[in-house]
Amino acid sequence: MALLEIENVHTYYGHIHALKGVSLDVDRGEIVTLIGANGAGKSTMLKTASGLLRPRRGSIRLEGEDLTRYRPHEIVSKGVVQVPEGRRIFGRLTVRENLEMGAFTITDPRQIESNLERVFGLFPRLRERQKQVGGTLSGGEQQMLATGRALMANPSVLLMDEPSMGLAPVLVDIIFDTIRQLHADGTTILLVEQNARMALQVASRGYVLQSGAVVLSDTAETLRQNETVRKAYLGES
């Protein structure tokens, strides 16, 4: 049984049928990527998984437990935590306050302290800047902070929404390095990316989403070789 199983999920925005029966699963310790063009439904899928949108049909199970009946904040304490699109750090709070806010669902101060150490271990930059106000960080540092903040909640699955969006190429490399590091650390990640090339390099498997439905799914290696994927998403001819 996979850690996170998404089965035949249909999500609507009013009358718009945004997800038309998406199924995918993520195993423990694995990075799975969801690639696709703008408006294919990638972010909708993540929002549905984290409870911000309610699917009309289908199920989302974490270790066999159906999550669709829970509210967003309950899903976070179940262990599905998202790194929101566009980072969305608390710009007026300090780095440390941001991280502490991430541990809101954890009540044991010792646990918070050890999570903080883990995050600082992963991102030494954040330790250096812990008293700095979040809004003054560079884009790359903000992405680290957003990721660190999500890690503070002890996630069993991390949902990452476009972590490379709006970052300079150098920073994109750094961000993907940290994703590899998280993977080495044993974190399970569902990664939504426009940058399919990078995403398929770090992921073990991938799903290609088109107009709200999965059109292709395979190992990342195979997808990289796939004719359609190369033409449509990797910009090769």
Next chain:
Amino acid sequence: MKQAIKIGLIGGVVEILLSLIGMVEAFSQRDIVAHIISMGHTLLFIVALFMGYLAAKRTPRTGSLQILSNSFISGLIVGGLVSLLVIVGSLINLRKVFVNAMPVLYELLTFKQGTQIGVFLLLGAGALSGALAGLFFLSPKLIRRVLLISLGSIVGAGVLQDLLRPTFALWGPLAIINEWLFTANGLTIQGAIGLFLLISAFSLFWFRKGAAIQTGFQQLPPAPQRILKMTGILILVFILLILPRVLGLFLSEVLTIVGLYVLLGLGLNIVVGYAGLLDLGYVAFFAIGSYTVAVLTSPELGFFSLSFWQALPLVIVMGVFSGVLLGTPVLKMRGDYLAIATLGFGEIIRILVLSDFLRPWLGGAQGIGKIPKAFIGGFEFAGPQQIYYLILAGCLLVIFISLRLRDSRLGRAWMAVREDEDVAQAMGINLVATKLLAFATGAGFSALSGAIFASKLGSVYPHSFNVMISINIVCVIIVGGMGNIPGVIVGAIALVGLPELLREFAEYRLFVYGAALVAMMLLRPEGLWPEAVHRRELHEEEGDGEGSESPPESKPD
């Protein structure tokens, strides 16, 4: 140069406006320093000085000659525009349009020297104040601060003389100071000079040694440090306890009004300052608190006749309940939409209590009278001097609860919701519960304030609960400093206390109030005493040595 001309023109227009609406004349009734300078002239000088300072500050190049000439020019232009008014006024009768353009005004503006000499005097005075402001800008920070504080206290003492004189007169030894400091109208010359020197010396001492004293205090071992802190708190409590005795009836009344606004402000501070939910219908809960007390205690209606203390728990429950009631439908609204919806709620409550339909229960337009005062044993909270204690107790309780809430888990949830609702939810925060608790807590405090208000007046009327109260409370916390408890207290004193004290200029109250708000938002948008997080947003560029990308060594301060 161009900037200086522009600033001068703005200053001149402001002064002409102040003159034509009659403010200068009205303010001239009172002298700041007897026979030397009146409040009206002070007002004009302050504008000219401020414009000169602004011109100096906006000078792009740092050469001191350049700065001085710019502030000089702006001052000259201010004076020039006012003399233009005098000249035009002497040629044409402006009174058809501007009723306040009376000969008295011109006499005041020309220092009673007639038009020709007066115009030169005006130009000179303008240029002089401009140049002085330029010199002020160029002088070291220490001197600037000391001058500002001591001159400010002279103006303050002059403006508030009607309050200070009777208060001093009550106390034997202070009466002598009174004689020395004040005449029947304004400070004496020796008093003004004495006060100036005293305050200068004191503030000079504080700026020089204050930091040393503070670090000295922090270096003390914890035990004496705690003792010193406790003594400080005890002294403060003692002062608060004897305050109504010292201040007399009128000032106690002002204090109770300020106190009620502090209570309201602290409640709204939870909703707006902590949780970031802009509630413009906050007066509704105040009304609900007042009316609940009235209905439960007044024999006039005859349903119940509980005592104030029996009614109070029910009042709080009603307040909290109505907070949840308002909160539920507006849970999904944000920002402007929330403000409008709550504004509507405030009006609904006012119109409900005013309605004929509910008249048998709520008294309609006539309100409800005969609300009994609160008693503890044989002590009746009758006049302002007694009700003060009731309000003080309420404030202390609310301050205590606010402080505890701010540092709690709920307080952190409020902060997250204020900063970013969606992300707060993604952090595992229950939005519904968090927001409803903010509305409920704020409403509970407001209802408490309303209960004391009803018992203070002995009656409640629908018109006491109009939308201006809500706006006023929002202004109190914005001007004071959003999210910060001392800020709310300072805001209430500045926006509610001061206007009460300056009742004789009631005509200009709203004008000054509005102008002060605009000035505040331009000069100090974070409020008089802001909370750290709010200050960060508005003064990012100034930082505190750690708020930027640059390495620390490039930051001199």
